[in-house]
Amino acid sequence: MYFYADMLREYPYRFVYDDSDNSVELVDIRYLDRELLNIQQLSYEKLHDNDKYLSHARLKVLGFEEFSIGLKDLGFIKRLCRYQCDSLNLILEVVACDYKDSFNSYSVKAMCKTGNLRIKKNGSSVLGTPKFVEKYNRIFSKSDTSISINIPYIMMQYLMNLYSSHDFEGLMRSVDGFLGKNFHIVSGISVQHMEVNFGSWL
Secondary structure: OEEEOOOOOOOOEEEEEEOOOOEEEEEEHHHOOHHHOOOEEOOHHHHOOOOOOOOHHHHHHOOOEEEEEOOOEEEEEEEEEEEEEOOEEEEEEEEEEEOOOOOOEEEEEEEEOOOOOOOEEOOOEEOOOOHHHHHOOOOEEEOOOEEEEEOOOOHHHHHHHHHHOOOHHHHHHHOOOOOOOOHHHHHOOOOOOOOEEEEEEO
16 A cells, blocks of 8 residues: 655655555655555654664664764764766765754755756856745755755665665655756756766765
8 A cells, every 4th residue: 555654745746655565755646646546644653663773873883974963963874876967976865863852854865076056057147946946845955065855754764775775776766866867857957857877886
């Protein structure tokens, strides 16, 4: 069965969990098959049942590096692989942030290794945040050097399973290609379809 793994009820882009293989993918629900339209909401308990999996000790065992956020909060980052989108050299990362006074957050990020993502128009002015990112800012965010996708708690283990299996195509597919072939949509780069080439695992 299929379940929504987020609370983004007003968005056409939703994270969908498949209990047959424990996969979690970002999909445009407007294009789902008719028989899948009756997707139910995943329970709060199921959404958070991998709490032990994401403990600080477990993250360190999985190779996550710890970093500080302010004075009292912690973050953990794991670099998964190097790859290219056209001429951009990118590193795919997953990040877990542990905030003491609020909800934790989890994301998958494409970090630009060389140069940045400040796209110049007419050789001078710099484009701001793409309208697509502004519209769906509860999922996507953009900086001068990276594109981030906020993901549900339950998706972290699935991404690490894909990494362990060295399934690069699965990683790209899990976020609907927004960090790969559809990178232009969230970055503002004027290309209709980006060529994606895998580099190496980290």
